[in-house]
Structure formats: C-alpha cells, structure tokens
Amino acid sequence: MNLILLEPSDFLSATQVRLTGRRQRHVLEVHQAQAGQQLTVGLLNGQIGKGLVTRLDETQLELEVSLTTDAPPALPLTLILALPRPKMLRRTLQHACTLGVSRIVLVNAVRVEKSFWQTPFLQEQAIHEQLVLGLEQARATQLPEVLLRKRFKPFVEDELPALCAGSQCLVAHPYTEQACPAADERPVTLAVGPEGGFVPYEVDKLMEAGFSPVHLGPRILRVETAVPVLISKLFY
C-alpha cells in the first residue's frame, strides 16, 4: 500500500478522516505507524497528499489530511480483454489499474471457458477491491471503468464502434506482420485475446470494426505478461 485511498464517506469533516477495517489494520500492522507520523493519501478520483496520524489504535485510524498534488493522470487507454480465468482475472485487473488503464471491457470469446463468467470475482464489489489494490500500489487515484460484455458479436457490432471512435484501434495477435507501435496522439483501444488467442472470426470482426492486428515478437506471452509489455510499448 503505497497510498491510502480515501473515499468521500471516510471524511468526518473537510480535512478529518476516520478509517476502520482493512486500511486501519494495514497502517497498524504493516506500516506500524504512530500518532504524529505522515502517510501518503489520495482521494478516490481526486488529488493526493499527506495524512497526519492523529489517532491510531486497535479499532480506528484518524488522519488530518491535506490533498495538494494532482494524481498521475490515467492513460487514454481502453483495454478490451477476453475474460481471463478467475485467478488471472484478479491479477490482471490489479495490474491494468496500476498501469493506469482508463477503461477495461471484459468480453467473451470462443476460447473463454463459459465457467469463467460464474466467478464471484466478477461481482461489482470484488472488482472494485482489485482496482483499489491496483491504485494503492501505483500511488494513483483514478478508478478505471469496468464493463462486462458476455456476448462478443453484439458488443463488437453494436457498441464497439462508438466506444472506439477517434482512437487508435489495435488487436494483439501473434500471427501478423506488424509490430506493436507507440501510441500516436489519439487515445488507444487495445484488444487482447484469451490464452490461445482470438479465433480468426473474432480477429476478422475486430478488423471490420477498424482494429489493426499487431504482434509482440516471436515469443508467446501470457495475458498477464502481454498487457504490461503492450502498455509499455504504447505509452512508456
């Protein structure tokens, strides 16, 4: 936890915050903070700054906060991701959020096992938890939007054109000539397939929607490795 992420409901007054639960325990047990100490804090979707510990005991943490600095801006990037298996889903949500993705669309694909859609990790609260962990790691505050789309074809045909309008549209695909470029001045919409890749029909549908296939070299990367490699290539 490189930043304590605050939500509006945590505030007792304009500058006074009271925390209980996970964040309070973390500050108590991991940071082993004491009254008088300053911690890095940030307001969800807001600024970052310092929180002076005014009280910390077994049940609560109180901070006097001063938010003075803009948080790192989110990347102008929508990530369209074939739903990964549950264990990898949690890590991938965290990593994508840490890296600064603005919007994540979890979409179905032929090679996505149907059972993956049943995981409790797709519940709104569970997704929110992973995103918060990602922001706390990054020392950032901008919460990405997450959309779930269980049907590939209606999503790509009916919704994607408006979603990706005006952006640089890329689909990661190992069997293509074009290496992944750096981002140009437009926002980016990046589609990443499941383990085993999008099937040709899916790649064709994305190409019809204006997506260019790009590869990452001769090595085949896991989704959780490919996502940071692609984001680095595009934005870092």
Next chain:
Amino acid sequence: MNLILLEPSDFLSATQVRLTGRRQRHVLEVHQAQAGQQLTVGLLNGQIGKGLVTRLDETQLELEVSLTTDAPPALPLTLILALPRPKMLRRTLQHACTLGVSRIVLVNAVRVEKSFWQTPFLQEQAIHEQLVLGLEQARATQLPEVLLRKRFKPFVEDELPALCAGSQCLVAHPYTEQACPAADERPVTLAVGPEGGFVPYEVDKLMEAGFSPVHLGPRILRVETAVPVLISKLFY
C-alpha cells in the same frame, strides 16, 4: 504449453522421443492429441520443430520429431533481481524466462526478508521447473542461467564488475530524473530492487559499479509488473 520442451535424455534415437509424466499427461488431457497429430516441439537450448504423435496412451507419449527452425534468440539481458517473496519468485522466474532473459541473478538487499532465502522454490530443481514452464509458454528453448547471491556487497564489489563489463547498466529506481531508455547496441544489465526499492546505500553501490538509475514514470509498479514493462521498453 505452446511447445513441448525436449531434453537429450528423452530421445530413444536421433528422431524418436518417449515422454512420461507431466508432458505426457498434458498432451493427453489438455491437448487431447491422438496418434497422427503434429505438435510443436523444441530441444532444450536447441532448435524447434514438429513432433508427430506415433503413440499416446495412459502411460507414455512417443513422437517422431523433426527440428528444423531456430528458436527465438534470448535477449542480451542480465536481470539482477532482489529476491522476491516466494509466491512472486515463481511467477517472476517464469515471466522473465518467457520474455527471453539470458541470465537472472537473485540477490539479497536490505528490504528482502531473510526468510525468503529459505523457500524450497530456490532449489535447483524448483527453479528449473519454473524456467521450463516459461520456455514452454514462450515457444522458446534457451534456458536462462540463474545465480543466487545471498550477500549484496561482495556480489556488487567483487563479481558484478566482470559480469556487467561492456554492457549498458541500469537500475530501476523511482526517485530519479532519467526515464528508462531503449537498449543501445550493447547487452543490458538491469537491476530491479525489492518491494519498497533498493535503499540509498544499495543504489549508491550500484552507481559506483557503473549503473545509471532510470524510472518508469510516476506510478509505482510491483516487481512482476515492472519487469515486463522494463523489458518491453528496452527491447520490444
């Protein structure tokens, strides 16, 4: 498993291979292959090619192999990594190997918990297993060299100068002005600290050894995210 990695001891003759255990079960249960089918194979530290299934049953897999293509070359990259916590160690070894790192030095640092050095995942066979999984994922064959160095100072003072001679030497460090560059024509030696970073003394010692500190932007990345981002920035 995007490639079945063969070792010399698997060969019955110049072209005939018999497998039992993990690889045989994977081909039987996951690939659900049948006699007559062709699978992608590669020889450890050698070429890749095709294996024709000549026999597959509950106990063994036999392949007639033909190795015809050079495997993707390993990256001219030595990764010096402060020993991560055991769970992350396994993933990081796999990811680094998938990405093509030639040599991995696991080194101690102030912020590495002493207990991490006790993990069974540091045994030679356990490391080898993770590297093999990384190669099978990548469809590559070049096994990285892995060195364990439990003492930071003697490693950096006595061994590192020869190890990194002639290479571009970088240490990932959030508190610096210089962004991570692309690799120049030299090999790269890249040092990545533990969660929480190298302490100033360690950064100073690396700088004395010729390392330049480079950052990855305002977000603080986990080691497992930072490594693919850095490798992408340097080589992709």
